[in-house]
Amino acid sequence: MLGVLDLSSNHLVGKIPKDLGRLKSLLKLLLNNNQLSGNIPSEIGMLSYLTHFNLAVNNLSGLIAKELGQCTKLLFLNLSRNIIHGSIPSDIGSLQSLQSLDFSHNLLVGEIPRQLGGMKQLETMNLSHNNLSGSIPSTFDDSASLTSIDISYNELEGPIPNITAFSKAPIAALKNNRGLCGNIAGLKACPKMIPDPPSKRHNRFLVIILISLLGMLFFIFVIVGVSLLLCRKVKKTEDKPREVHNDNLFAIWSYDGKMVYENIIEATEEFNSKYCIGVGGYGSVYKAELQTSQVVAVEKFHPLPDGEISNQKAFTSEIHALTEIRHRNIVKLYGFCSHPKHSLLVYEFLEGGSLVKLLNSEEGAKTFDWIKRANVVKGVANALYYMHHDCSPPIIHRDISSKNILLDLEYEAHISDFGTARLLKPDSSNWTSLAGTYGYMAPKLAYTMEINEKCDDFSFGVLALEIIMGKHPGDLISSLLSSTFTTCDMLLKDVLDQRLSLPINRVAREVLSIAKIAISCLHTIPQSHPTMQQVSQELSTQKPHFPNTLFTITLGEVVDLGGLTV
Numbered sequence: 001m002l003g004v005l006d007l008s009s010n011h012l013v014g015k016i017p018k019d020l021g022r023l024k025s026l027l028k029l030l031l032n033n034n035q036l037s038g039n040i041p042s043e044i045g046m047l048s049y050l051t052h053f054n055l056a057v058n059n060l061s062g063l064i065a066k067e068l069g070q071c072t073k074l075l076f077l078n079l080s081r082n083i084i085h086g087s088i089p090s091d092i093g094s095l096q097s098l099q100s101l102d103f104s105h106n107l108l109v110g111e112i113p114r115q116l117g118g119m120k121q122l123e124t125m126n127l128s129h130n131n132l133s134g135s136i137p138s139t140f141d142d143s144a145s146l147t148s149i150d151i152s153y154n155e156l157e158g159p160i161p162n163i164t165a166f167s168k169a170p171i172a173a174l175k176n177n178r179g180l181c182g183n184i185a186g187l188k189a190c191p192k193m194i195p196d197p198p199s200k201r202h203n204r205f206l207v208i209i210l211i212s213l214l215g216m217l218f219f220i221f222v223i224v225g226v227s228l229l230l231c232r233k234v235k236k237t238e239d240k241p242r243e244v245h246n247d248n249l250f251a252i253w254s255y256d257g258k259m260v261y262e263n264i265i266e267a268t269e270e271f272n273s274k275y276c277i278g279v280g281g282y283g284s285v286y287k288a289e290l291q292t293s294q295v296v297a298v299e300k301f302h303p304l305p306d307g308e309i310s311n312q313k314a315f316t317s318e319i320h321a322l323t324e325i326r327h328r329n330i331v332k333l334y335g336f337c338s339h340p341k342h343s344l345l346v347y348e349f350l351e352g353g354s355l356v357k358l359l360n361s362e363e364g365a366k367t368f369d370w371i372k373r374a375n376v377v378k379g380v381a382n383a384l385y386y387m388h389h390d391c392s393p394p395i396i397h398r399d400i401s402s403k404n405i406l407l408d409l410e411y412e413a414h415i416s417d418f419g420t421a422r423l424l425k426p427d428s429s430n431w432t433s434l435a436g437t438y439g440y441m442a443p444k445l446a447y448t449m450e451i452n453e454k455c456d457d458f459s460f461g462v463l464a465l466e467i468i469m470g471k472h473p474g475d476l477i478s479s480l481l482s483s484t485f486t487t488c489d490m491l492l493k494d495v496l497d498q499r500l501s502l503p504i505n506r507v508a509r510e511v512l513s514i515a516k517i518a519i520s521c522l523h524t525i526p527q528s529h530p531t532m533q534q535v536s537q538e539l540s541t542q543k544p545h546f547p548n549t550l551f552t553i554t555l556g557e558v559v560d561l562g563g564l565t566v
Contacts, residue, residue, distance in 0.1 A: 001025050008054065009033040016055075021046040028052040032078065035059055040079070045070040052076040056102065060084055064103070069094040075302070078102040080126065088132075090115045099302060102126040104150065112156075114139045124148040124273060133178070136161055147270045152176050159190045168270060261337050263290045264298055264344065271300055278354065278403075287349060296334060297350070301343040325391060329383035331406060331416040350414055352407030359402060359470055362499065370503045372411040373467045374510050378539050379413035380405060384460060385536040388453045400459035401440045402466055454526035460535070461521025464514050470497030477522060513539065 002023050012034040020029065021043025029050060036058040044053070045067025051074060060082040068077070069091025077098060085107040092101070093115020101122060108130040116125070117139025128150040135158030140146070146165040150173040157179035160166040166174075171186030181190040267288040268275045278285040283301040290296065337344040355376065358364045380400070387395040397404075397415065404417040440459040465473040476495060492515055493502055503511045517538055521529050530538070 004028040004030075006030040007034070012036055015039075016041055016060075018043045020044065023047065024049070026050055030054045032056040032058070037061065039063070040065045040068075040084075042067040044068060047071055048073070050074055054078045055082065056080045058082050062086075064089055064092070064108075066091040068092065071095065072097065074098050076100045079106070081105040083107055085109070087111075088113055088116070088127075092116065093118055095119065097121055100124045103130070105129040108132055110134075112137055112151075117141075117143050117161075119143070119145075121145055123271075126150040126273075127154065128173070129153040131155055133157075135159070136166075136180075140166070148272050149173060154178075156180055160184070160187070164270065170269065170272075260290075260335065260346075261344070264288050264296075264337075264346070267291075268298065283343075295349045297347045299345040299347070301345075325387065325395065327383050327386045329379040329413055329415060330386075331414045347416070350406040350408050352409055352411065354403050355405040355407060355413070355467070356402035358407065359466070365470055365497065365499045368411070369500060370468075370507045370511055374507070374514060376405070376407070376411065376413040377464050377467055377514050378536075380415060380460060380463065381532060381536045381539055383413075383415045384456050384532040388456070388532050394453065396453060397456050397459075399440070400456050400463055402463060402472075405463070453531065454529050457521045457529040457532065457535075458526070460532070461518040461529075464518035464521070468497065468511055468514055468518075469495050470499060 003025055004027060005020075005023065006028065008030045009032070012031070014036065015038035016031065016036055018041045020026075021041065023029075024047070026047050027049055029044075029047070030052065032054040033056070036055070037060060039062035040055065040060060042065045044050075044065060048071065050071045053068075053071065053074060054076065056078045057080070060079070061084060063086040064079065064084060066089035068074075069089065072095060074095050075097055077092075077095070077100070080102045081104070083106065084103075087110030088103065088108060090113040092098075093113055096119060098119055099121050101116075101119075101124070104126040105128070108127070110132065111134035112127065112132055114137035116122070117137045122143065122145055125146065126149070129152070131154065132151070133155040136151070136156060138161070140161040141163060143161070143163055143165070146163065149165045149169055152173055153176045156177040158181065160174065160180055160182040167182070167184060169184070171184070174180055174184070174187060181188050183189065265271075267290055268286045271284070271286055275286045275288065276284050277287050277297070283299050286298045286300065288296050288298050331350070332348040334346045334348065336346065352358070358368055384397070384400070387397065395418075397418065399417060400415070404415065406414045406416050408414070440462045462473060462477065465476065469476070473495075492512060496502065496511070502508070517530070517535055521535070523529055
């Protein structure tokens, strides 16, 4: 029943076990950034539910298993930076749900299969740094979904397809091929059909007529060209005051959304992967610097082959939630765009990145001291208090986790990603499909699929422990839950993040307070969780006193806690 197997970024060696093909429920198989060798097992084709398959940066050789074409639900396929040889199997064209394909930096030969041009959901394709030859198949001329390509450093020749992904691709994505041609800067123009030589019977009179006609056409072209330049100059003059007087493009979002959309497309080079700063369950997030030097984060929602119902639901849910809330600890929504090609949300860009990235960085975690960590916990608690108690109807986030907490340069926390948010209406049934991040969901609520404030309460408890421990507290939570909340003694200094010195004095009492509050949020009975209003108030006073918490938690031999024990 395993759903996700992530062994990436380790030092694994040897071959990929064929027995992985027995994991019939597997959705994601991530083995990238290791030293794996040998062939890709054909048994991988038995994983009919697989959506993400990443083998990048290994020492894999042999051929691309044609059985991969049987994984018809694949969305993401990355075999880059290996030593795979042979040709690209035409069976890959059967992956009609595939959105991202990366075979770059291998030893692939032969032609690009024409079936790749018929993949209706494919958005990004990277075949660079191989030995592919021949021309680009004409099937790509009808590829409407493709937005980003890289076919550089091959032996390709002939005209590039007449679609945006190729015609607006940077020359770096096309260079170092044998003879690609097309109407793009950096490529030579494709040769035109040479007309038959004139017959010897053509006399001088006909030559004079032709020269006269050409002269007239040239004169007409000059007039038309000058007129177009003048019109463009007038239009630019008309638009200039609007650009100058609007430092924030989103102030004019309501009636000039097209200009903002075009600026985003230009700033991200049509959502080139080099601008991608994060990938979530519903979409990818890109950093975009607009013409006004304003930097924003753009979330582009993934299209789905089943009519995009799920993504559109998440898209509208996030808009409704974010347009109704204003809080210093909640990410600010600048605008949105529902375009036939892309559904976008545009947020403020937070330079500090995600909390999970900071905790996973050895250097970053050392600068993330106890005071900063306590402030992040308080910020998240204050935001949830606002959402649960100051919004009408209350807003339940449903996916509070370290990947959805963003930080600014001052380490101020901001809750992001409201794709699964739910507005609680008193007169409606609050039951829905399962949502959230594994490891942060309250077990009982996950089973019943009941949606209320207690969903966020439990997730907050997990997050608070993760912040002071420096890692996800999965083992600790299992130990606490197995004790059935009757009695459990815990020496806090043994589980605190060892990359920092132990807290002392007032800071030690604050860390202890966070631990007690976090554990009270993990009670197996959701009704026993404190409300986020209580949590926010208790963090302000640093004197938690929740009667349902029957744990003894001490910092050990660190500081006199002044009687603050439970």
